[in-house]
Amino acid sequence: MRTTILTLCCMAALLMAAACSHEKEARAELDRARALYESQQYPAARNAIDTLRMRYPKELAVMKEALRLMRLVDRGECERNIAYCDSLIPVREREVETLKQGFVLERDARYEDVGRYVRPEHAVERNIGRSYLRCGVNEQGEIYIASVYSGTAPINHTGLKITAPDGTYAVTAEIPYDGDVNYRFRDDGRTTEVVTYAGDNGIDAIRFVDGVADGTRLRAEYTGGRAFAIGLTEADRRAICATLRLAEALTDIDALRKEREKAARKVAYIEERETKGLQTTSDEPRGKGREGSK
Structure with a gap:
């Protein structure tokens, strides 16, 4: 034992x-x-x-x-x-x-809460009757590129392919006709078609234009309908590059603000938890004291 x-x-x-x-x-x-x-x-x-x-x-x-x-x-x-x-x-x-x-702000206060920054040379009123590529960025940093067609007969296009002289190219997403981001109308004997490729739908084409050397002759082919193509002017190429720079800066600011807001919310949550923890700790001895006095 x-x-x-x-x-x-x-x-x-x-x-x-x-x-x-x-x-x-x-x-x-x-x-x-x-x-x-x-x-x-x-x-x-x-x-x-x-x-x-x-x-x-x-x-x-x-x-x-x-x-x-x-x-x-x-x-x-x-x-x-x-x-x-x-x-x-x-x-x-x-x-x-x-x-x-280097930009103008376009916004119809009656219908739009968020405006768009465009280069003056891409303003609609300065390009009536012209087929060209228009680029812009909204106030929140979302960039877009639009293929604008003006001609006597419709081509019913839904996409865009941009090609460099060496054969390299980039394409946009195909945007079916919906009367909104792909819309068309006829006025005074001419057809106008505008297809807008926003965000990921057009960013590859935008970055492709931005990545070529100054003076490179780019060809823009309107796809999805009747064959049609234009040469991208140097002024339009520079406008697209400048718009991308602004979009990147606006996007950075938006991301930084969201990151700050997220961090501030987490700090507030942690401090609330800490305060509750301290209150619980400080209450415990008083509770035991009351039980002991009984």
Whole structure:
């Protein structure tokens, strides 16, 4: 009997020693993660906390502290992102204001909430009766290219293919006639067709035009209907390139603002969780005190 009791005591002592050893190791890992956090090495701190949680899941007290530290890491990363966005947004806004000087804003306040920036040479009133490629970008940064046809007979086109002298080319998506982004009308004996390729539907063709050297003679073929093609003028090519620059700057600003808003919401959420956690912790001793007084 004594041997059994002694054996049980030894086993219990060993288990307690092992548990203490695990807790000590876990706290050492937690201290390392906290040091990384305090030195603003947030990705490394996150990895250290993840490793800690995998190795010592049963050390509940340490896990609770690790969870709170992870929230602090999240908040630190968000605050860094906010500071980055706050520093870069004004820079990009100044660039946009400079780029916008070469554009006019078209918007019908009766029907449209968002306007479009177009180069003066691509304004509709300056191109009546002309077949050409028109490019623009809305105020939110979405770029589009439109194939405009004007002639005595309809061609019923639905797409666009732009070809360089070396045989390389880019195409737009095919846009079926819908009376909206692909519409046509006849006036005074002439047919006008306008097909608009917005966003991904036209970006490959736009980037292709932007990527060729100045002075390159490009051919624009209207596809999907009766054969028709035009040569892209150098003025139209430059207008497309300038529109792409403005679109990229507007898109960057929109992305930065959304990233900042997302980070700010996460900071507010983390701070709310922290406040609730502190309130819960501070309420516990008072609750125990009231129970004891009863």
